[in-house]
């Protein structure tokens with residue numbers, strides 16, 4: 593059910609609304625929906641299908657393999673959502689890449705209508721419906737439903753009240769770096785010990801260690817991220833040092 597009191601509302605247009613049942617009923621997102629912080633409604637595109645067979649696709653003009661989604665059902669399903677104020681997002685491999693930054697932007701939108709394609713693609717004229725086209729990565733899937741669920745998950749957890757506020761501050765990417773290692777009990781597992789500093793109770797030292805490990809991991813695994821990350825002069829000194837040493841060259845980040 594649409595919930596106008598939700599801080600963020602998602603409407604999804606899809607041929608397979610049942611794909612949105614279970615993933616949205618469990619865990620953090622399931623609880624947020626139950627509490628009414630966000631709302632998600634899946635709309636069956638078939639209801640706008642054409643003719644006795646409720647057709648939503650047809651052969652491509654000019655020939656070629658596979659089927660193409662017709663524009664009329666998509667327009668019929670999406671126009672009322674756009675009229676209700678939704679920002680319309682088309683999940684498409686040719687779209688802009690979903691990043692932490694884009695997720696934060698979308699979380700502020702209030703109302704998102706997400707369009708999921710199937711088959712070989714959508715009629716080009718359907719793109720006129722979309723405010724944005726979003727890709728979750730460079731691979732083709734059988735449809736936009738799993739990308740839509742990824743987008744909903746990434747965006748919903750940024751909505752105030754969905755998770756503990758402190759949680760996203762330390763997210764990988766929130767500060768432009770990967771998150772460093774984390775540990776829980778036991779103190780020693782198969783002869784692998786938790787770093788002493790984490791057991792020391794020195795909050796300042798723990799914070800410095802975490803920053804250093806985040807820098808190390810980012811340098812080793814995703815050096816491209818360092819270009820866009822806000823770095824202090826101390827960070828830069830540390831990065832220079834890390835780049836010059838093979839300290840901890842036996843760690844998981846050096847494999």
Ligand code: 4F9
Nearest residue numbers: 684685727728733735739
């Ligand atoms: C959409 C793939 C967004 C990646 C939609 C087939 C898609 C996709 N990101 N693939 N339909």
